[in-house]
Amino acid sequence: MNTIDCRNMACPAPVITVKRTLEELGEVRVLLDDGAPRENVTRFAVNRGFNVSEEQCDAAWALSITHGVSAAVKPTASVESAETVFLITSDRLGDGPDELGRLLMKNFIHTLLETGNLPSRLLFMNSGVHLTTEGSAVLEALGKLAGMGVEILSCGLCLDFFGKKDKLLSGGTTNMLTTVETTLSNVRVIRL
Structure with a gap:
């Protein structure tokens, strides 16, 4: 090898x-x-x-x-069974006052726990990585989502940029290749 x-x-x-x-x-x-x-x-x-x-x-x-048992190319899912992925690029939701935006994002993530239709993955980029790191008000909710099978991934480059790589407390790290492949695959990507 x-x-x-x-x-x-x-x-x-x-x-x-x-x-x-x-x-x-x-x-x-x-x-x-x-x-x-x-x-x-x-x-x-x-x-x-x-x-x-x-x-x-x-x-x-x-x-x-x-080689694993299924190392062959995986078939793509049909449009009807497409997964939902949230691309979270900020620690705030919407435009307007920062305090309101942070409150809206916190409420959004907590409300995800109450829905029966969970996303398959949450991708955090740019200032969105503040939500997965030490001091975040949504760490408990993210932990519960992960326990329910939602994959939580934060951009490694973004964590480095903000000096928070060693403060990541929810999920794992990802890279731009995975992010691009996810957005180009047969999934429904919703940007927040």
Whole structure:
């Protein structure tokens, strides 16, 4: 199995490199930094039906990505069964006074818990990542949503920009490749 070194690469380069290598070779061993790169590559591979095993090597991680039972291309869902994804790009909802916008966003996320039709994923970008980090008023609600099967993902680059990567308390990190693929796939994306 070939080994590629994706340590010290900026997001989303590790995922793109692994994607291209898997398309060419079908399996790979990849060296990664801990944190977002490891999470993003693992999620990418698992979501495509690959098996992932990992081992810690000094300050890095080695992931072995091999063919899984369903590593073939997955069929796309029909329009009728399309998933709903919320792309949350701010910690406020709507235009107007910031205080009102924050209150509306808090109420929106809490109200999601009361609906019978949950989104499959919440993607947080830009100042939206403040909602998934220490000090957020919606962490408990996000935890409940995650417990109900909603995937909670925050942009790793955004967390870095705001100095909050080590303050992420709800969900995992994601990258622009996953965000673009999600918005281009057969899902209904609602931007807040």
